[in-house]
Structures are given as C-alpha cells and as structure tokens.
Amino acid sequence: MNQSKRYLDIVKEIRDMIRQEKIRPGDRIPSERELAEKLQVGRSTLREALRSLELLGLIETRRGEGTFLSDHRNHKLVEVLSTFILQDNQSRKDVWETRLMHEISAIQSICQNKALAELRIWDSFKKRLEGESFQRADFVRELMVLSGNRLSLKIWFLLHQYSGSPYSHEVSEDEKDLMLPILDALENQQEEKAIHAFKSWSEWIEKRRMLNGDNS
Template sequence: MKPVEERGMSVQPTEKVYIEILKQIKAIIVEDGLQAGDKLPSERELSERLKVGRSSVREALRALELLGLIETRRGEGTFICEATGHRLVEVLASFILNDKKARKDLQETRHIVIKECTELAVLRCDSSKISKLESLIQQMDKSGQGKIYEVCKQFEKIVIQSCGNHLLYRLYVELTGYGLSLQRTNSYWPPDLCEEVLQLLQQKNAVKLTNLLSKQNDALYRIE
C-alpha cells in the first residue's frame, strides 16, 4: 500500500488529515482480510504503514470508535466490531444534519411516512391491535409523568406497525432515530393525540386521521 503522501491527495491545511487516514485504515482492513473480532494493527504499525504521525492515527481511531466500528480493550489492543445502529445514527445526525434545511427535510419526510402508515393502519389495524391500543390509553391515565412517555412511544409504534408494511415501518424507525438524536427530546404523540388517533382508527376514518396529524405536525416535530 502506498503511503498517504504518495497517493496524489491534496489535503488542504484546514481539512482534517484523519479523514483521509480513515479511508486508508479501511483499505488496510480490506487488504489484511480483517473481520469483526479481529485485532487491528497497533498505532505504531499503522503510523509506519501510512507514513503519518501517531497523533493523527489516534484521532482516526477515536472516530472509528465513536462510530462503533472498533473497540479498545485495555491491555489487549483495538478490535473490529459490528457497527451499532443507534450510535451511528447519532453521529450521522450530528455531522450530516447539522443545518436547518436538512433538519426540515427530515421532519417533513418523517411526517410523510407517518401519514402513509396511518392511512394503511386504518385499513389493516385488526381487533387485537385495537385492544392493545385501548390498553395503552388506560395505562396513560394511570402512569406518572416519568412513565407516560414510554407508553406514548409504544402506542405510536403499534399504530405504525399496523400499516403492515415492514419497509415503511423501518423508515419510520430510522427517521425517528435521527430526529431524537437531533432534538434530544420526546417527539412521540402526546396522550391527548393518542386518544384522538385511537377514536379515528376505531371509526376507520382515514381522512380525519391524516388531517389531524397534519395539523399537529408543526407543534409535535418542530426542530428549532
């Protein structure tokens, strides 16, 4: 493998050198045939192979660890691990969605997915799902402030799952993950909205349900 300086890369002084080092570490992993559970070369070896300073290698390794791609075990070294979805979501949200336009697009896309899911849920939500939702509404009345958030979260997820479309549900899960990473606050339906949603599902009134969610959208998913 050619060192970083010999690959024709033009790294501007203001750019982070470790970004290019990340790419080269990935190339080393491929070249060495390393897989999850395998040990990475040491900082010293990586520094020598890439012809860069150990501090830059260390910074790149920290970034990989933040992404959940590697883990450092004291006294053993650094090992490759499977990426953990929730940490990756947080990192991408912090770096990629750090502007108002991207955050607004996420908010809009999430609302579109929820709208489509609830429309399908009106058609596909069976009696067993309705019973579960009714039970959750009862729990909301009995839950304290600390627990009611989890009940509302479960209620919304059951409604979305009731759409019967696994791909739409996965989109909802991922978009919700990004949104929570950005806001660090509760974006799920509040109890009063959950009650209205249940009533409209029972009535199988798709038009009123989607209108209700549209009216609530700005208040529920606003990202400052």
C-alpha cells in the first residue's frame, strides 16, 4: 500500500480494524502515527480518511486526548449518513471537500478501467454538451455510477444535497469549455488530466456560487 492509495480503501480498512479489534463506542482508536504504520499508508492520505470519518460522525477527536469511536448504535456509513450526518453544523468547506474526494475517487476508478473507455457514453455526453440542455447533476451522477462503488454513490447523494446541490443547474455556455477536457481525459484514461480538469470545473462552480450568493 502506498501514499497514492485511495482514501476510500483506507476508510474500509479502518472500519475493518475497528470491528476486528472489537473497539467499542467511546473507546480510543489508534493514533494517526499508529494507523499509518499499521495500514502502511502516507500520513496525508490517512488524514483525509480520518477527516471523512469524523465528518460523517463515526469518530470524534478530543484535544489532548486522542480520537474516539463515536457513540452510535450502527456504524454502517449509509445509515449514519441518513440519520445523523452533519447535525453538528460542519462547515460548507468541509462538506464540499469531502464530496469532491468521492468524485475524484470515481474518476480514478473510471480511468483505471479500460472497458469504460470504450463506452459510447463519452460521445453521448459531448453531443448533449453541444445541445441546448445538459444538467450538471446528470454528468457527475453518471461518473459516480460508472465507478461501480454503490456506497460511495449513496454518500455522494447526501453530501451533494448538504453542500447546496451545486450540480442542480444546467451547464452554462461559459463552462462547456471546462467540461470538454474532463470528457476527453476520461475517454483516453488520462487520470491526472481528468482530475485536474474536474477540480478546475468544480472550483469554477464554487466561485460562481459565491458571486451569486449561492443561487447560481
């Protein structure tokens, strides 16, 4: 396992470790250093995974004491999300970044699957992009579906709603040039280019939302 290991895999391994070691709600979990050594993963990548788990309410960090398993009866992520997610008023920035993590993970999965590059869906997206109406949500949701991770898709739906549904609008003329590089990179399985282009588009959407008082 190396630094580039996807954080969703790390989340799964942390959950497996909690179950195998019979860590109870309220118990302290291993430190960041201990987890990094145990899972053989880079500290920055591990930190992303822990941040997501804390955002979902599965763990809580107490200053000067460590990180503890939250006191919830069911630690299946979907159930926690549907009943508990973000009731402690997490910042929009945290939600936005966590949602983006799932989207980038989906892009990585797509770029690593040669069969997906041969699908006609990329040409279909380009034609719809050239047309009069193309919904942002249709595009991103399809990426999540194509990744094959149903749990990530369910979490994404909820995070998308909580972050103000940034993809609920039609693609504007201004952003079409930002989306075409994403489609080209996905079709050609150019992972780094696809991620870079997607992040640029996401940042463009957020800046526009800020300028328009979150009504764009």
